[in-house]
Amino acid sequence: MIPGPAIVYKCPNCGNFCQRGSLTSGNTGGARFYSDGSMQAVMLPEFPAITKCKKCEKFYWLDNDNKAGSYGGGWFYDSRKDKVTPKQWLEADLARLLPVEELQEAVDAKAYGDSSENEMYLRKRLWWGLNDKADRRDAEPLTKSITVQYAENCHGLIALLLVEGEEMSDGRRLMVAELCRNMEMFDVCEEVLRTIKGPELREIVDALIGECKRKNRYVVLLDR
Ligand SMILES: [Zn+2]
Numbered sequence: 001m002i003p004g005p006a007i008v009y010k011c012p013n014c015g016n017f018c019q020r021g022s023l024t025s026g027n028t029g030g031a032r033f034y035s036d037g038s039m040q041a042v043m044l045p046e047f048p049a050i051t052k053c054k055k056c057e058k059f060y061w062l063d064n065d066n067k068a069g070s071y072g073g074g075w076f077y078d079s080r081k082d083k084v085t086p087k088q089w090l091e092a093d094l095a096r097l098l099p100v101e102e103l104q105e106a107v108d109a110k111a112y113g114d115s116s117e118n119e120m121y122l123r124k125r126l127w128w129g130l131n132d133k134a135d136r137r138d139a140e141p142l143t144k145s146i147t148v149q150y151a152e153n154c155h156g157l158i159a160l161l162l163v164e165g166e167e168m169s170d171g172r173r174l175m176v177a178e179l180c181r182n183m184e185m186f187d188v189c190e191e192v193l194r195t196i197k198g199p200e201l202r203e204i205v206d207a208l209i210g211e212c213k214r215k216n217r218y219v220v221l222l223d224r
Contacts, residue, residue: 001026001043005073008089009066016055017092020047033222036178038128051095059111100129123157131219154179170198186212
């Protein structure tokens with residue numbers, strides 16, 4: 001894992017800076033993969049794509065439009081010896097990944113604007129975050145019932161995945177199937193799973209059909 005430069009962003013609302021790290025190289029060695037498509041990888045940390053400004057509390061995307069610049073990178077960079085980079089960049093707050101409550105807030109506030117890609121980013125992480133809480137960390141799920149928020153988000157994701165007039169890829173089919181299973185629509189889930197023909201997904205498809213037969217709606221760890 002080689003650290004890349006720190007990237008500095010400027011809040012478009014109030015001008016406050018934040019920064020996030022980057023990676024020149026990383027890998028998924030030892031990573032855990034889950035049936036909802038999420039992954040926990042020690043050697044491949046995730047950097048946020050959106051943040052909530054610490055000063056004005058508005059959401060904004062960490063993209064090229066809001067990028068102020070970058071500095072450092074590599075193992076030997078020492079910010080204490082850096083006399084070139086503006087001090088307010090060096091001291092900018094670290095952007096953190098939004099916790100579940102803020103992901104929900106960002107979805108409710110339509111922080112994705114008219115970008116379906118950004119809507120997908122937020123809804124997917126909200127789904128993963130809610131699955132985390134409900135299904136993964138404890139043997140006994142904390143939330144046994146499907147909340148209105150959870151279902152609304154799942155339906156929002158399905159709507160994004162079903163693009164009219166477009167043939168769905170196997171990856172998208174798998175996600176639609178998993179969303180249905182998470183909402184206890186086991187028959188629909190199985191039906192969608194059976195339309196996946198790619199041999200590389202055979203094992204996952206078979207495992208999830210097994211979960212449907214067991215009437216298990218919770219996310220499972222995949223053997224890969
Ligand atoms: Zn701000």
